Amino acid sequence: MLTIQEIMETVTMVQEEHLDIRTITLGISLRDCADADPRTACQKIYNKITRLAGNLVPIGEDIAKEYGIPIVNKRISVTPISLVAESSRTDDYLIFAETLDRAAAEVGVNFIGGFSALVHKGITGGDKKLLDSIPNALDKTERVCASVNVATTKAGINMDAVALMGRLIKDVAFRTADRDGLGCAKLVVFANVPEDNPFMAGAFHGIGEPESVINVGVSGPGVVKRAVERVKGSDFGTLAETVKKSAFKITRMGELVGRSAAARLGVPFGIVDISLAPTPAIGDSVAEILEAMGLERCGTHGTTAALALLNDAVKKGGAMASSYVGGLSGAFIPVSEDSGMIRSVEEKALHLDKLEAMTCVCSVGLDMIAVPGDTPAETISAIIADEMAIGMINQKTTAVRIIPAPGKQVGDYVEFGGLLGRAPVMPVHRFSAADFVGRGGRIPAPIHSLSN
């Protein structure tokens, strides 16, 4: 029997603790849109996206109203464009990015993911054309997100691709310098990328996915923080149990919304991504959860342990609450999108090296990090390589979304506004890794990839 306390608990979570559904993401396969004529391919892509996603936004709004829970974003992910465009007779894939941008605008979604390539073992002709088109595509479009998978546990790390990504990221920052390098906020480099991730900028519709599918990303750091505050001083068993229960409740809302959206759109329900996704709003911060656990500031000694506990307890609670959990499913620690992280960086409690350590025990990686604009491309590649190594060795997803802020130095800020927030520019190591990055080739897969 539902009690008045339970009803009020749900109402409070939404009204005071920022519980929301971060995104319902419609995955759409574009594999049947390939054509030798790029314009014909783009027409097919536009028609398919607008046909399948036409009702996504109104249906999302209806569900939000009915259940009284905000659904912050409605988004679309598509088959990696490198695969769709590869057979078209063109060297420039900008036309594909512009088509995605137009389709997204037509159906009213703020981001569309899938300007992507999977190059963890090598780069095909289509992959190369896509990679070369990324700077222009992110400059000329508003809603398109790009991602590149450069490493897996099974294949190792494609260091040629890592080196290239360092240069590409610099180029993207340069071209979008008038917007503080905004293009870099829409470009993610992955190891072990999931094919059903609903969160931008890394979402795409994997090749093992159905024709179309609904995936849901939940939020809720504020709910977990309040729950953790209520058990101040208790032992770790109680703490973990409290986080588990909160994660369970948050995820149930995701499951409800996902199933409801899938049924109304007439497509299969894919997964709930149980990641704790912070927003710049005060109180909706993963860093503040860690601080509520007893750390004076996020980034100090003990942060990695606290995050490990948090991430594991969220998974245990979330896994019980949903029939299908997938995507990234771990706590996010994006600097620019988390007010607590920003404060820790400002107070010099949190450094890039500690963030790297934290990514060993949570999803997803070095996310929304601003570094000085004059950081060499090789250094960015080396930062990516470190993160990819963590993913490869630990058989987990890791990612890098880094902004070499044009014309800015440590102490300056990049300002993106909205959910992307603002980020203080963080220092990087000044010693070079250019000779290491420049070797070329692949870092072989680790011994434990030989699991057959």
Added chain:
Amino acid sequence: MKYLENDESRGKRIIITVIGPDRVGIIAGVTCILAANNFNILDISQTIMQEFLVMVLIVDSENSGLDLSMLKDRLAAKGAEMGVQIDAQHEDAFKFMHRL
């Protein structure tokens, strides 16, 4: 709130929450809208939490011609008039979170 365990009219029940400072006429204001639009009240309960009146109504929308979204708008307007916050949500939002 025993009605929530009864699955007979599943999918038709709406939970209305009223939060705010207590005053004369809150129940009358809410129930007047419900009666006018043919919502059957299954249960009402109220309590005081942190000095605020918290009232929860469970209503059956089976015979009402008004959809949930319109009901929400009318209740919200009434709430603004009375200085309290009123919301209406499908019961699944609560059942899914608290019950397996």
